[in-house]
Amino acid sequence: MKSLKVLFAALALCTGAAHAAGASVTTEHVRAELLAHAPDGVAAGKTVWVGLQIKHQPEWHTYWKNAGDSGLPTQLQWTLPAGVTAGDIAWPIPVKIPIGNLANYGYEGTVLLPVPLTVSPDFKPSVLKSDLEVKLKANWLVCRKECIPEEGEFVLNVPTKSSTAVNGAAFDAALAKQPKPLSTPNEVVVDGQQLKVKVTGLPDAVRGKQLEFFPEVAEVIETGAPWTQEWKANVWTAVVPLSAQRSQSPAALPFVVAVGDNGWRTEPKVTGTWPALTAAAPAQISPALAEALRSAAQPAPAAPSLTLGLAMLFALLGGLILNLMPCVFPVLAIKVVGFTKHADDTRGHRVAGLSYTAGVVVSFLALGGLMLALRAGGEQLGWGFQLQSPVVIALLAALFTVIGLNLAGLFEFGTFLPSAVAGYEARHPVMNAFLSGVLAVAIASPCTAPFMGASLGFAIGLPAVEALLVFGSIGIGMALPYLAASWVPAVARLLPRPGAWMDVFRKLMAFPMFATVAWLVWVLGQQAGIDGAGALLVLLVAMAMVIWAFTLQGRGRTVVGALSVATLAALAWGMGPSITQQPPAKATTAAAQGPWQPWEPGRVDQLLASGQPVFVDFTAAWCVTCQYNKKTTLADGAVLADLTGKNVALLRADWTRRDPAITAALAQLGRSGVPVYVFYRKGAPPIVLSEVLGVEEVRSAIAKL
Structure with missing residues (x-):
């Protein structure tokens, strides 16, 4: 003890x-x-x-x-x-x-x-x-x-x-x-492996009542063990067991006896002979305390193995892989359409490539700087924190709905907006490319691709300037394919000549946009419950009606437009709060799904203490990689059979909405975002797997348990 x-x-x-x-x-x-x-x-x-x-x-x-x-x-x-x-x-x-x-x-x-x-x-x-x-x-x-x-x-x-x-x-x-001092003589007698306590001078009002006993010297009694007390006339007596791991033999034992908020203190000398101190046995501590000790004692597993240069390289590779994520594809598709319109404009391509790259890199630096600043202020945040906000999810869903409707041909920005605004893209192609980069980062940042997890976890522990270098490397990696294409004329020559196919391709690209909206609505449902997702769908439909109304001509545009705007405003007033509400606990806590149980602080140590190995899936609804792994490798029959054979406890930590406890657990592993997959074994350091799981990788880790 x-x-x-x-x-x-x-x-x-x-x-x-x-x-x-x-x-x-x-x-x-x-x-x-x-x-x-x-x-x-x-x-x-x-x-x-x-x-x-x-x-x-x-x-x-x-x-x-x-x-x-x-x-x-x-x-x-x-x-x-x-x-x-x-x-x-x-x-x-x-x-x-x-x-x-x-x-x-x-x-x-x-x-x-x-x-x-x-x-x-x-x-x-x-x-x-x-x-x-x-x-x-x-x-x-x-x-x-x-x-x-x-x-x-x-x-x-x-x-x-x-x-x-x-x-x-x-x-x-x-x-x-x-506690009030007692001036009467009181006794503490050591009798074998117990203390016999006698107290006199207590008020008549407490006579016959059960008292609490609080010794001021630690590591003497068995605090949680049963003990006895009784009244003999106006004398209170108690028999209290000594601790098996007792570390002190005090000559005097001050203590407090109390009932409710009333207490009395005495400091009698100890008589009798203390038993010999035994060798300290391993401390038995609660799982909660073990969790706190383990978090302080264990260094982050990934951080010591990285240098700044290696972290930047992994961040660059991770940014490259981000281009393969479904959430990024619609934005890149828009840029491809732009390429086909001006296949011979080499200078325009290069300027657009540099501007797009600037938008991506600046956005990653801004997000990284904001996260570092908030963490320095005491906030428990990790990478992807912006998509832990239902408001941000709803705004992105609205933005992608507008873009999808535009690509599908419902409206043209040139007729829907004032000419000064509608002509902005043509007059300012550089800013348009820059904003395309910003949009790509806004939706892509939570998709922590391979090689990025360790780099981001490492970056958070670095000084601000070095950390921002890592974040900037992610942006360069993500922008690199488009930047390279914009500077290599051969790419433009490979594109088909402009023609009717462009209108078909443009309308085809509306469907990835709508698919992204469907994904965002599902994410919001994980955060705000079914009512929140339903409210967002209703508002998106009402917004689409407003857009359609303003494509009409004449008096119909005025009347239908006014009615649609009023409808949208009324729905937003009545249903908007459902989007940001915190759903009931059963909707926000990761419910048991088959063999999977919800993660909570201290649960890992409780299971390890019983001798059972543990596998934890740190996940989030807005993480595309997480959902892919969940439907493939983590659902593989051979993997599940191996887990069952080794009696591995399966825990799922849902980070869809901000959870400081999960953020702290990720930080202990040297990570700042999801997905993270970890095997825990009693008496051994955690085994952290790669972000994109393979069946053989998981089965190999299980075999080592």
Whole structure:
């Protein structure tokens, strides 16, 4: 157990997320705020309290001074001016938090940890700044099923000339929960492998009630084991088992007994003879704690094997392969049609190629820079984060619907839009090519092709400039085929001469556009449920009606156009919220599908602890490669038979909508996007497979389990 505490300390130091200094810090699990209470101002002999208030999200908790079987107490490091010193934390009475056959002592809901400040006559406020500046660096471990070490830096200025009593109620409540000292003689006797405790002087009001027992010295008792207590007249007695991994033999054992928010503290000497300390057995920790320790202790598997040059090369190859993705093909098809119109315009081709390349590269740099900036601000994001937004999905579906209707011949931009706007493409072919590159990246970026996963995971850990070089390499790779074609005249000569086939080809290209819309609607259905997908379809039909109405002539255009616009506006007002809503939990959580079970934090370690190997499919509905692998290799009969034969547990982590826990799990593997396929074995590092799975690759990995 002692080694467990050391590991937790290392975990907190290595992985705690830093926050900018301020009066409060908010994470996904807690809101921590530095408060002060100085009703008589700040001066020698005056009562001054400061404290860290932690508001926990439901089911999350932090720890008392003795955390119990696992965990770490909250630690406060103060920076104060000369003449001011901080005392110890006045720990409120904790609650007992069972975890399987273990137990912890800590706090749920809202807790304030008060600390008294002693102001001596040596304290001299600055002439320019008369306030007392209190600085605090705090570390806390917050746990639910998983454990997250966090930290924050706080700065608070306490006026010296006026009172600070706005937080008086909070401090009064916290101080009321302090255990009251008992002056009566009490006993703790070691009797074999148990402690016999006797307490006198407790109020008559608690006589006969069941009390909680909280020792302040860790690693002495078996915290989660059953124990007995009884009242003998006004004397409370208890028999508590000693821990099999006891690491201390204290001469005195301070402890708190409590019922509800009322508690009493005593510090009796220990009599009797402590049993000899046994050799420390391997610590038995909960799967949640094992998850936190493993995430801190294991380096990302892929990152150490890459250099910047190799990462850029893999990113370049990945960008090339992106051109084969179905989501990119419609955009490239439009560019092909443009080639056929001006087959002899060599200069125009080259300028368009450079502009398209610039659009692709700039877009990748912008997306990469935005992701790095948001991650630096504390957001848990990965590559493809833009398609985790239902709004972005809906806008892309609308854009591709418009393009598809145009290609199908429903309308021409020249007649549908004002002439100044409609002629923009002809007047500004360079900008048109640039925007085509932007559009290609918007839809292609989530399709993490082979060789890109490790490079993107590696890039996230690099300084910003080097990371952007990797993102830029992806863009160059994606634009390279079109750029090369635009600069090689032989390609233009290979294209057929303009003719009637061009109209057929143009209308044919409408169908990949509509197929892309169908895919986007399906993706939205995974994010917002069937109601969201249905709402998007209705709005797309209404939008198509608006476009058709404005192709009419005369009065019909005015009347039908006005009615169609009003219909679209009414539908958007009534049905639009369904697109962005969070569906019920059963719709957003990856449901069990055949042998596949939903992934959740700590689940892998639970299965490994039972001796069962685990295979995790990190996937998303908007990831085309993921869907291809799911329907081919992961559905192959031989693969499924091998998995069954080795009793491999199958987990599916659905990243369709933003999930910080999955983002963190991907980061541990040196990845920032999906697909990622991993085999876990007890006592061995994870086996990360390639993004485009082959049957033989998976079967070979299974054979090694």
